[in-house]
Amino acid sequence: MNKYLAAALAVAVFSASLSILAPRLAPIVLRIGVVALLVVGALWFYEYLTARPPPLARRVLDIVKARGPVTLKEIAVEAGGSYEEVAEAVEYLVQRGLLRRMRKGDEEYYDV
Numbered sequence: 001m002n003k004y005l006a007a008a009l010a011v012a013v014f015s016a017s018l019s020i021l022a023p024r025l026a027p028i029v030l031r032i033g034v035v036a037l038l039v040v041g042a043l044w045f046y047e048y049l050t051a052r053p054p055p056l057a058r059r060v061l062d063i064v065k066a067r068g069p070v071t072l073k074e075i076a077v078e079a080g081g082s083y084e085e086v087a088e089a090v091e092y093l094v095q096r097g098l099l100r101r102m103r104k105g106d107e108e109y110y111d112v
Contacts, residue, residue, distance in 0.1 A: 057089040057092055060086060061093055061098060063075055063079060064112055069109040071107055
């Protein structure tokens with residue numbers, strides 16, 4: 001679940017619960033809840049606008065799709081970028097669910 005969706009859900013549930021439990025505080029609680037939801041929405045929108053994929057992300061994804069489970073070293077050699085650039089692109093893709101990380105022995109492999 002997206003962290004912003006979870007935060008919005010928590011704010012909504014908390015505001016609704018507190019409004020039911022303390023009806024006299026309901027107007028204040030709901031106003032604070034709306035402000036909190038606006039802040040969560042603004043943070044999500046900011047992250048959405050500023051999150052740009054690393055330059056090698058597309059190339060890394062194409063390599064992994066073509067070759068199957070590969071290590072970070074193999075991706076770096078084939079992509080022609082530095083190990084750090086490739087590691088950044090792989091981490092970006094893993095966080096977004098486009099690649100999955102698997103461990104076999106001491107090696108980490110990446111697959112679609």
